[in-house]
Amino acid sequence: MLIGELAERAGTSPRTLRYYEAHGLVRARRSANGYRVYDEAELRVVREIRALLDVGFGLDDVRPFVACLRAGNTSGDVCPDSVLVLRRKIVEVDAVIDRLGAVRRQLHTQLTQAIAHREETCPRRRT
Amino acid sequence: MLIGELAERAGTSPRTLRYYEAHGLVRARRSANGYRVYDEAELRVVREIRALLDVGFGLDDVRPFVACLRAGNTSGDVCPDSVLVLRRKIVEVDAVIDRLGAVRRQLHTQLTQAIAHREETCPRRRT
DNA sequence: CCTTGCCTTGACGCCGACGACAAGGTCTAG
DNA sequence: CTAGACCTTGTCGTCGGCGTCAAGGCAAGG
Numbered sequence: 001m002l003i004g005e006l007a008e009r010a011g012t013s014p015r016t017l018r019y020y021e022a023h024g025l026v027r028a029r030r031s032a033n034g035y036r037v038y039d040e041a042e043l044r045v046v047r048e049i050r051a052l053l054d055v056g057f058g059l060d061d062v063r064p065f066v067a068c069l070r071a072g073n074t075s076g077d078v079c080p081d082s083v084l085v086l087r088r089k090i091v092e093v094d095a096v097i098d099r100l101g102a103v104r105r106q107l108h109t110q111l112t113q114a115i116a117h118r119e120e121t122c123p124r125r126r127t
Numbered sequence: 128m129l130i131g132e133l134a135e136r137a138g139t140s141p142r143t144l145r146y147y148e149a150h151g152l153v154r155a156r157r158s159a160n161g162y163r164v165y166d167e168a169e170l171r172v173v174r175e176i177r178a179l180l181d182v183g184f185g186l187d188d189v190r191p192f193v194a195c196l197r198a199g200n201t202s203g204d205v206c207p208d209s210v211l212v213l214r215r216k217i218v219e220v221d222a223v224i225d226r227l228g229a230v231r232r233q234l235h236t237q238l239t240q241a242i243a244h245r246e247e248t249c250p251r252r253r254t
Numbered sequence: 255c256c257t258t259g260c261c262t263t264g265a266c267g268c269c270g271a272c273g274a275c276a277a278g279g280t281c282t283a284g
Numbered sequence: 285c286t287a288g289a290c291c292t293t294g295t296c297g298t299c300g301g302c303g304t305c306a307a308g309g310c311a312a313g314g
Contacts, residue, residue: 015302103220107213110204142273161280264307277292282290
């Protein structure tokens with residue numbers, strides 16, 4: 001399988017696959033003419049990477065999952081390092097959610113006060 | 128008031144104030160030697176900007192609030208344009224919170240399944 | 255032979271709010 | 285006179301995951 005085919009099957013671009021390779025996540029043999037040749041297993045790897053990036057992981061966070069797949073596991077999640085990253089990410093996500101909740105409450109307060117102020121300054125009739 | 132003093136009083140840097148000025152948010156006269164001279168009102172403007180940026184606004188989102196302060200209002204929130212931005216931002220924040228909630232649930236699922244898999248593959252004694 | 259369509263490496267662009275540094279002018283105190 | 289503490293404009297660097305050329309090699313069909 002050449003890079004174009006893998007890209008299409010994984011729903012991404014050749015550029016992206018070379019980028020992953022440059023960062024040590026995806027591997028390829030080379031054919032005589034220098035083309036990258038991938039075997040079927042890489043498709044799963046690439047899909048794992050894409051799935052995790054979509055969820056907000058960085059490339060570094062993804063490494064343990066790829067290693068886990070390469071170690072022969074059916075899922076990239078089952079290795080200790082992957083589990084650690086999952087736990088850490090959940091904590092991070094929780095922190096962001098809390099922060100955004102606070103932001104949301106503050107914005108809501110500002111909004112209601114602004115509207116109250118306008119009612120006060122320039123009252124509506126028939127209210 | 129020179130730029131250094133305003134920066135300190137607003138809890139930021141001269142570089143940042145020049146940046147805001149370059150983007151049309153903060154204004155200054157110039158003294159004979161070319162130095163920026165700010166009057167007291169700019170302190171409130173800068174603090175408004177900082178407060179909104181801290182909450183995740185972009186510079187463009189901040190403009191209506193600055194204009195509102197410049198129009199003589201006690202708060203930057205009370206003008207129609209500001210209210211619109213507030214409403215829009217709340218919607219945006221809600222969307223992100225929802226998205227993160229879904230992500231959190233997915234990660235939690237992955238985590239519990241990974242742990243379950245490990246129990247199954249390599250069961251603990253005395254359990 | 256030539257075009258078309260793959261592939262290769264290399265390098266710059268993007269987004270946003272600045273930080274950091276360069277090279278220089280200004281003002282003041284000792 | 286000079287040091288040092290301000291100020292000025294201008295430019296490049298940051299972070300991440302790529303997109304988008306640029307310039308060229310390789311394979312196959314008409």
